[in-house]
Amino acid sequence: MKRIPRVDFPADVRPDTLAVREGLPRTAWGENSEALFLTSSFVQPDAATAAARFANEEEAFTYSRFTNPTVMMFERRLAALEGTEAAIATASGMSAILLLGLALLKAGDHVVCSQSVFGSTLVLFGREFAKFGVEVTFVPQTDVAAWRAAVRPNTKLLFAESPTNPITEICDIRALADIAHGAGALLAVDNCFCSPALQRPAALGADLIVHSGTKYLDGQGRVLAGAVCGAEALINEKFVPVMRSAGISLSPFNAWVVLKGLETLSIRMEAQSRRALELATWLEAQPNVERVYYPGLASHPQHALAMAQQGGVGGAVVSFVVRGVAPGGAAVARRNAFHVIDSTQVCSITANLGDTKTTITHPASTSHGRLTEEQRQSAGIVQGLIRVAVGLEDVRDLKADLQRGLDTLRG
Numbered sequence: 001m002k003r004i005p006r007v008d009f010p011a012d013v014r015p016d017t018l019a020v021r022e023g024l025p026r027t028a029w030g031e032n033s034e035a036l037f038l039t040s041s042f043v044q045p046d047a048a049t050a051a052a053r054f055a056n057e058e059e060a061f062t063y064s065r066f067t068n069p070t071v072m073m074f075e076r077r078l079a080a081l082e083g084t085e086a087a088i089a090t091a092s093g094m095s096a097i098l099l100l101g102l103a104l105l106k107a108g109d110h111v112v113c114s115q116s117v118f119g120s121t122l123v124l125f126g127r128e129f130a131k132f133g134v135e136v137t138f139v140p141q142t143d144v145a146a147w148r149a150a151v152r153p154n155t156k157l158l159f160a161e162s163p164t165n166p167i168t169e170i171c172d173i174r175a176l177a178d179i180a181h182g183a184g185a186l187l188a189v190d191n192c193f194c195s196p197a198l199q200r201p202a203a204l205g206a207d208l209i210v211h212s213g214t215k216y217l218d219g220q221g222r223v224l225a226g227a228v229c230g231a232e233a234l235i236n237e238k239f240v241p242v243m244r245s246a247g248i249s250l251s252p253f254n255a256w257v258v259l260k261g262l263e264t265l266s267i268r269m270e271a272q273s274r275r276a277l278e279l280a281t282w283l284e285a286q287p288n289v290e291r292v293y294y295p296g297l298a299s300h301p302q303h304a305l306a307m308a309q310q311g312g313v314g315g316a317v318v319s320f321v322v323r324g325v326a327p328g329g330a331a332v333a334r335r336n337a338f339h340v341i342d343s344t345q346v347c348s349i350t351a352n353l354g355d356t357k358t359t360i361t362h363p364a365s366t367s368h369g370r371l372t373e374e375q376r377q378s379a380g381i382v383q384g385l386i387r388v389a390v391g392l393e394d395v396r397d398l399k400a401d402l403q404r405g406l407d408t409l410r411g
């Protein structure tokens with residue numbers, strides 16, 4: 001299998017430089033922008049060479065299910081930004097987590113997972129992996145003692161996401177890494193909400209970093225993509241063979257889109273986070289808002305930890321609860337949340353996030369709609385909760401967009 005070489009930079013070149021320069025081995029044509037290799041297979045010079053290459057005796061491109069130059073450029077660049085030796089790209093964020101499970105777990109193994117991770121992740125670990133005899137214990141995201149207590153002799157993996165979707169709970173990545181390593185297990189962190197522009201879990205001890213490239217890595221809501229980042233030996237020995245057999249591969253076209261997205265990642269994260277902080281601060285002062293969840297606010301329960309882990313930046317996702325929980329209960333809360341969402345004229349009503357276009361969603365009935373009410377409650381997904389993933393619009397227009405509904409709530 002082919003591995004593209006690292007670009008020969010000075011060793012101390014910084015992330016913003018890597019984001020536009022790493023992973024670009026030019027072809028003989030000398031293109032300045034990354035080439036898109038839309039080809040499913042690669043021609044071999046003769047049958048004997050083909051045999052050697054398919055047997056991994058010689059490095060070369062053979063078939064795009066497991067090796068494609070554009071996909072590898074994305075892997076190389078993402079790994080450089082995360083500060084890991086290697087990365088392996090997948091068709092989506094969920095297929096990255098599926099690959100993680102297929103690569104690391106077998107029947108009888110045990111996983112400790114935060115109970116506040118992305119909805120489909122809960123379903124994948126709690127229901128799908130259970131079919132294959134993998135046991136999972138879900139623990140409160142922020143309770144380090146609960147993580148420690150949940151570890152068993154057969155625990156192979158700790159899985160966390162920070163901040164979580166949608167209520168931005170922060171886990172202490174270094175503390176979880178210590179627990180995992182003390183138990184001979186690995187820590188995987190879903191770094192979707194921060195991206196490597198704000199948070200590098202590997203530097204805090206995480207062994208594997210999972211991405212939904214669909215979100216901030218693409219950054220403009222165009223394609224599905226995913227990746228797992230980690231040590232080269234681990235990726236090559238455990239992940240690549242599964243990818244070769246399972247084929248949850250990233251298409252070259254989608255790889256090219258996210259590869260180019262990485263070039264603007266840090267300036268987007270910075271600009272969108274700045275707007276998110278301003279919006280969150282404003283929301284906190286609104287009489288019809290009961291609670292705001294945003295790691296950049298001093299009122300956030302793990303504000304200090306978030307600032308330490310995320311380079312002092314809160315990220316671009318703000319969630320808030322509209323007034324109306326009592327006395328009408330959940331039904332009134334849901335009606336009020338729908339009213340605020342339906343009163344917007346700028347925001348897109350859609351479950352995606354990480355886009356330059358601000359998106360607004362009602363998690364309890366969309367991303368977390370498949371969960372039981374009990375699972376939703378333990379994840380803090382109440383009916384009055386609204387999630388806003390702040391884009392690049394003028395923040396004054398976003399405030400006006402939310403104010404329209406907040407100022408006209410009935411009961």
Ligand SMILES: *Cc1c(COP(=O)(O)O)cnc(C)c1O
Binds near residue numbers: 093192214
């Ligand atoms: C969206 C998301 C995923 C899943 O990614 P897809 O690309 O949609 O499969 C996983 N984790 C988090 C935190 C997400 O927001």
